[in-house]
Amino acid sequence: MPRIYDHPRPAIAVDIVVLTIRHERLQVLLIERALEPFAGQWALPGGFVKVEGGRGGRGESLDAAARRELREETGLDVDEVWLEQLHAFGAPSRDPRGRVVSIAYLAVVSPDLFSRVQAATDAAAARWFTVDELPRLAFDHAEILGFALDHLRARLSQDPRVAFHLVPRELTIGDLRRVYEIIEGTTYDKANFRRRFLRLVDEGKIEPIDGQQSTGGRPAAVYRLVERAD
Amino acid sequence: MPRIYDHPRPAIAVDIVVLTIRHERLQVLLIERALEPFAGQWALPGGFVKVEGGRGGRGESLDAAARRELREETGLDVDEVWLEQLHAFGAPSRDPRGRVVSIAYLAVVSPDLFSRVQAATDAAAARWFTVDELPRLAFDHAEILGFALDHLRARLSQDPRVAFHLVPRELTIGDLRRVYEIIEGTTYDKANFRRRFLRLVDEGKIEPIDGQQSTGGRPAAVYRLVERAD
DNA sequence: CATATTGTGGTCATTACGACCAAAATAGTC
DNA sequence: GACTATTTTGGTCGTAATGACCACAATATG
Numbered sequence: 120m121p122r123i124y125d126h127p128r129p130a131i132a133v134d135i136v137v138l139t140i141r142h143e144r145l146q147v148l149l150i151e152r153a154l155e156p157f158a159g160q161w162a163l164p165g166g167f168v169k170v171e172g173g174r175g176g177r178g179e180s181l182d183a184a185a186r187r188e189l190r191e192e193t194g195l196d197v198d199e200v201w202l203e204q205l206h207a208f209g210a211p212s213r214d215p216r217g218r219v220v221s222i223a224y225l226a227v228v229s230p231d232l233f234s235r236v237q238a239a240t241d242a243a244a245a246r247w248f249t250v251d252e253l254p255r256l257a258f259d260h261a262e263i264l265g266f267a268l269d270h271l272r273a274r275l276s277q278d279p280r281v282a283f284h285l286v287p288r289e290l291t292i293g294d295l296r297r298v299y300e301i302i303e304g305t306t307y308d309k310a311n312f313r314r315r316f317l318r319l320v321d322e323g324k325i326e327p328i329d330g331q332q333s334t335g336g337r338p339a340a341v342y343r344l345v346e347r348a349d
Numbered sequence: 350m351p352r353i354y355d356h357p358r359p360a361i362a363v364d365i366v367v368l369t370i371r372h373e374r375l376q377v378l379l380i381e382r383a384l385e386p387f388a389g390q391w392a393l394p395g396g397f398v399k400v401e402g403g404r405g406g407r408g409e410s411l412d413a414a415a416r417r418e419l420r421e422e423t424g425l426d427v428d429e430v431w432l433e434q435l436h437a438f439g440a441p442s443r444d445p446r447g448r449v450v451s452i453a454y455l456a457v458v459s460p461d462l463f464s465r466v467q468a469a470t471d472a473a474a475a476r477w478f479t480v481d482e483l484p485r486l487a488f489d490h491a492e493i494l495g496f497a498l499d500h501l502r503a504r505l506s507q508d509p510r511v512a513f514h515l516v517p518r519e520l521t522i523g524d525l526r527r528v529y530e531i532i533e534g535t536t537y538d539k540a541n542f543r544r545r546f547l548r549l550v551d552e553g554k555i556e557p558i559d560g561q562q563s564t565g566g567r568p569a570a571v572y573r574l575v576e577r578a579d
Numbered sequence: 580c581a582t583a584t585t586g587t588g589g590t591c592a593t594t595a596c597g598a599c600c601a602a603a604a605t606a607g608t609c
Numbered sequence: 610g611a612c613t614a615t616t617t618t619g620g621t622c623g624t625a626a627t628g629a630c631c632a633c634a635a636t637a638t639g
Contacts (some may be wrong), residue, residue: 127400128358129408131439131450168439170357170448177441178359178446207437207452208382209361209398218400218407220450221359222437277507293585309586311628318626336585337635523616541597543618548595566616567604580639587634592626603618609611 129181129209129218133185134165136205136267137193137236138286139228139247145301147264148236148248149256150192153244156215157257159243161248163264164192167219192245193228193236201227201284206266213259223263225270227284275302279319283344291332291339292316359439359448359454363415364395364490366435367466367495369458369477370515375531376477377494378466379486380422383474386445387487391478394422395451406456409527415454422475423458423466436496443489453493454498457514505532505571509549514572519570521562523545 137148149161166188168179179187181204186197199297202224228236233247248254250268253261274281283290285298296312299305319325326345331338369376396418399408411434411533418526434455439450457544458466478484483491504511513520514527516533526542529535544579549555556575561568 127408128360129400130358168359168450170359173441175441178357179437180441181437181450183564204436206434207411209411209452211403211405211410220398220411220452222439222450241520252615291586306628308628310588310630313587333636334585335637336583339586339589521617525612536599538599539617540599545596563605564616565606566614567618569617582637582639584637585635588632590631591629592627593629594625596621596623596625598624600621601619605614606613606615608613 120202129220130214131168131170132165132168132219133168133181133188133191133224134163134208134221134263135185135192135224135226136163136264137189137226137228138267138271138285139233139236140230140298140301141233141247143297143301146249149246149248149254150240151244151246154259160257161246161254162257163223163260164188164245166191169224176267181222185222185226189224189226192200193226193240195226195228195232199229199232201225201281205263205270208259210259218338221258221263223266225267225276227271227281229284229287231287272302275299289332289341289343291334291341293334293339299319305336310331359450360444361396361400362395362397362449362451363392363408363411363418363454363458364451364493365415365422365454366393366494367456367458368418368480368497368501368515369463369466370460370531371463371477373531375498376479377483378423379476379478379484380470380535381474381476382487382561389522390487391476392487393453393490394418394475396421398452411452415452415456419454419456420513422470423456423541424470425456425458425462425466429459429462431455431511435500438489438493440489451488451493453496455497457511459514459517461517490497502532504557505529519558519562519571519573521571523564523569557575 139146150164152158152160152162168184171178173179185202188201188241189195189197189202205223205225207220207222211218211300213219250264252264256264271281282298286294292313295316296307297311300307320327320342324345325342328341329344330341332341378393378394382388382390382392398411398414399467401408402553403409414561415432419425419427419430419432430466435453435455437450437452442446477533486494501511512525512528516524522543525546526537530537554575555572557570557572560571562571
């Protein structure tokens with residue numbers, strides 16, 4: 120095994136796929152690059168992991184780097200978003216400047232919060248794009264985004280929690296159904312989806328709250344996620 | 350964004366969780382470390398990613414590094430095993446020598462092949478361990494192994510393909526059932542499991558072949574995976 | 580008022596699956 | 610050979626989940 124200090128090293132970065140639902144569409148936050156390479160092209164928000172400084176002088180963990188970049192580029196705090204590591208991308212030629220390994224993260228932002236994103240970021244440099252109307256992306260970010268979308272769809276089909284991060288804190292059954300339909304590109308029967316949803320209520324994961332919500336038709340009952348004592 | 354050459358860089362490694370089933374137990378391949386740190390302790394096979402040389406002079410991809418380490422430390426070729434990236438581990442203190450980010454991989458080895466592993470590795474340095482009778486592991490490798498086992502169980506419950514890598518190429522229904530029982534730590538009713546399995550035959554994923562196999566009871570029909578034109 | 584829209588509540592048929600039973604076909608033992 | 614243990618194979622029954630479908634309730638809009 121080679122001694123560690125003999126080894127040439129790649130740079131290590133985090134890139135974040137920030138997703139939300141706006142205007143009934145799944146959208147991703149992109150940043151316009153100011154510098155070469157790929158100056159003027161759109162890219163995922165991200166940056167290099169700090170390897171010096173911090174407690175212990177060794178820099179930050181990968182998750183901490185993702186949280187920091189998210190805060191710096193969107194103004195959002197992590198306890199408000201669903202943030203999870205996706206995959207490491209390390210093709211030797213993925214960055215023309217040299218060898219860079221990027222750890223990709225998925226961040227799912229509630230539509231409650233995305234207006235704050237607009238305010239926190241330089242409006243000229245950051246924009247939301249509908250995921251099927253994308254510009255050409257820098258680096259291998261198109262591949263990373265594709266991976267993130269596949270992951271989100273697979274995740275949603277086996278863990279409803281992520282859907283609640285794409286919906287207001289006080290929600291109707293129809294709100295949640297639209298999230299599923301938008302992400303999966305399918306349609307669900309209203310009544311059948313409702314039956315599935317009500318099982319979550321029986322299991323105590325969701326609770327009805329007082330009040331109704333106007334919907335354009337019959338007003339809907341309002342629910343919210345029950346606070347978990349994890 | 351900082352210029353890339355200004356940035357201090359971590360070392361980047363791959364660690365591989367090599368799993369197989371031996372003696373009706375799920376087992377993992379560990380290597381006894383010869384050097385400090387953690388000399389004498391057991392660790393996952395792995396090593397640093399090559400960042401120079403190769404085509405283009407930029408070294409190898411992460412997957413290529415995992416394949417290379419797997420070959421070097423087990424003698425197995427990748428087209429014989431199920432190999433997939435798991436997760437990046439990057440806690441600042443995970444390696445006392447300095448900042449090291451490790452990309453963890455899962456390799457699932459057929460019991461057809463694991464005897465070759467014994468021969469290819471230095472017998473004094475490498476050993477199979479049952480996953481619930483483990484020695485103390487170096488670095489954060491216990492955490493990595495735990496992640497791999499969780500991943501394997503989740504994977505198995507939604508994608509039967511990985512199970513076929515833990516079974517001889519010509520298999521009986523009972524062989525496959527034992528794989529599920531060993532990994533999930535549960536038991537299945539023979540007849541019910543059989544019904545589920547036969548659906549895979551209907552879907553054309555598995556085909557019966559001539560012959561029977563002695564089992565200690567009534568002889569079992571033999572099946573094999575149908576070669577896919579992916 | 581009529582109509583469109585959306586939520587709510589229900590039936591019916593199909594599918595998947597666990598619990599359970601029983602027969603078939605071998606190996607091993609007396 | 611007779612008997613038993615073991616494993617595969619084949620089946621029934623009940624339950625849970627789900628998709629297709631229908632009907633009604635309660636709002637907004639004209």
